[in-house]
Amino acid sequence: MTELDSPRKRELLAAAYRYVLGNGLADLSLRPLAREIGSSPRVLLFLFGSKEGLIRALLAQARKDELRYLTQLRDGPVRVTGRELWRWLAAPPHRALLVLWVEGYARSLLDDPGPWASFGRDTVNDWLGLLAERQLADGRITPEAEAERTLLLAVLRGALLDLLATGDVDRITAAVERHLRTLPSD
Amino acid sequence: MTELDSPRKRELLAAAYRYVLGNGLADLSLRPLAREIGSSPRVLLFLFGSKEGLIRALLAQARKDELRYLTQLRDGPVRVTGRELWRWLAAPPHRALLVLWVEGYARSLLDDPGPWASFGRDTVNDWLGLLAERQLADGRITPEAEAERTLLLAVLRGALLDLLATGDVDRITAAVERHLRTLPSD
DNA sequence: GTCGTACTGAAACGGTCGTTTCAGTATGGC
DNA sequence: GCCATACTGAAACGACCGTTTCAGTACGAC
Numbered sequence: 270m271t272e273l274d275s276p277r278k279r280e281l282l283a284a285a286y287r288y289v290l291g292n293g294l295a296d297l298s299l300r301p302l303a304r305e306i307g308s309s310p311r312v313l314l315f316l317f318g319s320k321e322g323l324i325r326a327l328l329a330q331a332r333k334d335e336l337r338y339l340t341q342l343r344d345g346p347v348r349v350t351g352r353e354l355w356r357w358l359a360a361p362p363h364r365a366l367l368v369l370w371v372e373g374y375a376r377s378l379l380d381d382p383g384p385w386a387s388f389g390r391d392t393v394n395d396w397l398g399l400l401a402e403r404q405l406a407d408g409r410i411t412p413e414a415e416a417e418r419t420l421l422l423a424v425l426r427g428a429l430l431d432l433l434a435t436g437d438v439d440r441i442t443a444a445v446e447r448h449l450r451t452l453p454s455d
Numbered sequence: 456m457t458e459l460d461s462p463r464k465r466e467l468l469a470a471a472y473r474y475v476l477g478n479g480l481a482d483l484s485l486r487p488l489a490r491e492i493g494s495s496p497r498v499l500l501f502l503f504g505s506k507e508g509l510i511r512a513l514l515a516q517a518r519k520d521e522l523r524y525l526t527q528l529r530d531g532p533v534r535v536t537g538r539e540l541w542r543w544l545a546a547p548p549h550r551a552l553l554v555l556w557v558e559g560y561a562r563s564l565l566d567d568p569g570p571w572a573s574f575g576r577d578t579v580n581d582w583l584g585l586l587a588e589r590q591l592a593d594g595r596i597t598p599e600a601e602a603e604r605t606l607l608l609a610v611l612r613g614a615l616l617d618l619l620a621t622g623d624v625d626r627i628t629a630a631v632e633r634h635l636r637t638l639p640s641d
Numbered sequence: 642g643t644c645g646t647a648c649t650g651a652a653a654c655g656g657t658c659g660t661t662t663c664a665g666t667a668t669g670g671c
Numbered sequence: 672g673c674c675a676t677a678c679t680g681a682a683a684c685g686a687c688c689g690t691t692t693c694a695g696t697a698c699g700a701c
Contacts, residue, residue: 309679315677375561424613430575463647497648
């Protein structure tokens with residue numbers, strides 16, 4: 270029952286992840302993927318058990334990428350954290366990851382059970398948890414803190430959706446900034 | 456080149472739309488769909504030209520559903536409009552439509568060209584346009600109005616994402632309300 | 642009655658899918 | 672040398688896909 274990774278598995282997962290960032294998960298199929306990353310359907314199934322197992326591994330990787338960034342954020346007041354989060358979300362190199370994120374999120378709303386099942390809820394909790402820590406560090410444990418962080422998360426997610434569809438960085442950044450100014454700064 | 460609808464086409468589109476609201480668009484396939492709505496792949500292709508044509512018609516229907524609601528909103532200050540929009544988004548009967556909406560949005564970020572292509576951008580503009588009208592009616596044409604409506608849209612969309620994944624109506628409604636209170640009320 | 646338009650059924654076509662079968666190779670420990 | 676472990680290639684399997692072919696039926700117009 271061990272799910273431990275072999276070196277080859279890690280290597281192919283990384284390559285598949287790169288492929289998926291460019292091509293999306295929706296129409297992923299083993300033969301084209303394998304061809305592109307120098308492998309074969311046979312090997313992918315051997316290493317990941319099934320296509321579903323591979324997708325699970327890919328989504329876990331996406332969530333890990335996201336979490337790795339979140340946990341390395343410097344401490345600071347919520348307003349500053351929010352600003353840094355938005356800078357990260359709006360950075361062009363992260364575009365592909367975030368499109369993949371939206372795709373996983375959308376699928377998770379309908380595919381229950383399945384490899385996508387808890388993806389949406391999980392990322393909501395990841396982010397809310399991070400923001401809650403920041404609020405605690407600020408000494409803010411008022412009952413309004415939950416609404417505050419839920420709202421900030423909504424602003425960031427909603428702005429991200431807008432950005433991914435329209436690309437209007439300036440318009441959307443101004444809107445995010447408008448909200449950040451209502452937050453405690455220290 | 457006429458795209459005019461025949462009665463039978465309208466009828467089958469309505470049935471297919473009902474089916475898709477329950478089953479999602481991602482794995483839609485003609486045979487199961489046709490079986491469920493009492494038709495056949497042959498007829499669907501005859502009427503819609505191709506599967507892509509059918510999907511286009513379904514997405515147009517979803518956007519029409521949404522717009523029909525938006526345009527029948529009573530006039531009023533932005534704060535009230537925002538509150539009514541959230542009430543609509545959070546209403547359980549609209550859940551299926553909104554999940555479909557997210558699915559279309561996600562696909563539109565990657566499927567260019569294709570039936571999904573402009574879905575995301577279109578709905579952003581639908582909503583921003585509506586909010587701009589409300590602001591004008593309030594006599595607000597300040598340069599900050601654009602940031603205000605972009606922010607309100609982000610709040611609503613982000614809150615919707617949260618709601619669809621977690622179902623925590625109370626927590627999220629409190630967050631939305633928190634933002635609405637910062638808006639002009641008359 | 643004949644014609645055009647709208648719709649339909651059954652079956653097949655070529656293709657892709659995830660997965661399996663069977664047969665390997667390469668490597669390192671003993 | 673031997674054996675287990677890790678990985679791989681080629682080919683096939685059965686299922687399902689969107690689409691096409693061919694052959695209709697129903698019906699109102701004239």
